[in-house]
Amino acid sequence: MTTKQKIAILGAGESGVGTAVLALKQGFEVFVSDRGRIKEKYKNKLGEIGVEWEEEIHSEERILSADVVMKSPGIPDTAPLVVKLKEKNIPVISEIEFAGKYTDATIIGITGSNGKTTTTKWTYHILKNAGLNVGMAGNVGDSFALQVAETNVDYYVLELSSFQLDGIESFRPHISAIVNITPDHLDRYNYNLEEYVASKFRITKNQTEEDFFIYDSDDELIKSWLKDHPVKAKELPFSVSQKLENGAYLEDNNIKITTQNTQFIMPKSSLALEGQHNTKNAMAASTIAQLLRIRKETIRASMESFQGVEHRLEKVLKINNVLYINDSKATNINATYYALDSMDTETVWIVGGVDKGNNYAELLPLVNEKVKAIICLGVDNSKIFEAFGNCVELMSETQSMAEAVQMAYKIADKGNAVLLSPACASFDLFENYEDRGRQFKDAVRNL
Incomplete structure (x- = not known):
């Protein structure tokens, strides 16, 4: 009798659960492990197909006995468990x-x-x-x-x-x-x-x-x-x-x-x-x-x-002749550069989040030319204040999207634009960039 190959899946999000479905179909013995909480819809899917799973823990001994490990993209190679797997020469691969x-x-x-x-x-x-x-x-x-x-x-x-x-x-x-x-x-x-x-x-x-x-x-x-x-x-x-x-x-x-x-x-x-x-x-x-x-x-x-992509320079609404633009997908400097470069009116810019090693200097000419006020939306905004403190007359910070949009509404004059283009990841205050973009659109519609 042939022994089933064992696959351990780290992370029970979209790619992890999808891999579990495919691995089961291909005859693997499947175990899913997530250090965080697993969303209800994914728990239901795993239960439906009869795959064993655990949350808020990694059972290392079991994972280290796998023939192959699929690691979700959000888990870095430096994670201690991933390092141990590689030391044991257990293949750690992506869903792709x-x-x-x-x-x-x-x-x-x-x-x-x-x-x-x-x-x-x-x-x-x-x-x-x-x-x-x-x-x-x-x-x-x-x-x-x-x-x-x-x-x-x-x-x-x-x-x-x-x-x-x-x-x-x-x-x-x-x-x-x-x-x-x-x-x-x-x-x-x-x-x-x-x-x-x-x-x-x-x-x-x-x-x-x-x-x-x-x-x-x-x-x-x-x-x-x-x-x-x-x-x-x-x-x-x-x-x-x-x-x-x-x-x-x-x-x-x-x-x-x-x-x-x-x-x-x-x-x-x-x-x-x-x-x-x-x-x-x-x-x-x-x-x-x-x-x-x-x-x-x-x-x-x-x-x-072609209609374009949600959260990428997405025109949301015009209120009092002020255009609100959702560019939540701009999670790095270059993406925000494109966004600011495309602005043809004075702009109130909502920026900030988890900095990924950003060098804001590249944005200085565009900020000087196009931005009238900056609203920082993040847990730590010190780098943004340092970079642009001398560029604009008005700079403030907030911890919620609703507050940021209310602030922008008060600052923006007729003919201006309000641009959410964070140049940063979203994980300090939001689930992901989609959640951040949706909260922006909801806040704008509630003005």
Whole structure:
């Protein structure tokens, strides 16, 4: 009789529970362990499928007897239990690595510091409109593992964070994309930018000459890494500043994409989303669609009809001629840079949260030019006060979203904008960036 392989799953959130469902289906003996409290809906799911679980504790002896461990992305590699597992040479993998082994679908993997959600959803939107049988997972939607267990699709579009990529060994997307790299999550990478860049490039590490790698060739960090670390996949860069023989570029306000000797041209003005960063996101998504031989008319129509992403420069309401904008998804400096850069009126800026090693100096020119007042929303706002104390006349701090929005309402004059663009993680006062964004929208609607 064959002994069942044992898998221990650390973390009972979306990826952990999805992995439990798939592992059970694949004949593993499954045990789920979470150091925190498990949400009721996940407890119910685990109970429904008959998987053993524990919360607010890790039974180390049991976990250390597993053949393989799936670690949720939020758990750092430095966690004592993870260190012990690695010392015992027990494989510690991500959900992406585990689920990737059990699907024959063509995989499109998209990463980047900013814009990966928009690019993923835009790509999915085109493929869906083209009538392809496609799933979307990773950092968005239901977990990849759950979808592999419960559905059967021909294509997956996966949004992949650096934390998910850290836990891959053999995972190989047919098409990979890095939409940009800017300093982010440095607290998880020993405040070493090179470690973070290396993490992003894991997306292409298992690709071969038969695969494709799409990237921003205007991005200095990406260009510099590629010089010293050549990739095997066929490279398809995109750029808004230079003409390219293969890939996507901008010329006379037209996006031109050349892949496999086929050219596709589309006016930039027809894109549903504004801003140079969204032009680049559109280039990446269109290049993927072109590689999959989707009809040009379908690509064009999808570029025009895409609605964008919740919590990313989302216009909420106009009250007394003041526009309230939810950019809660801006959890790093670069994302907030895009947001402030897109403001064309005087702005009351709500900022703050858990600092991830931010260097606020990059924002100084934009704050001087566009921001009339700053409202800090976080447990520790000292770095923000230090960076911008001399830039604006009015700076205050608060511990709740409702209070921050009330304060902004009093400060903003007709024609101003109120922008929530925190540049920080949300975990000090909120469950996640979605919770933060929803609280902002609720507070605005209650004004």
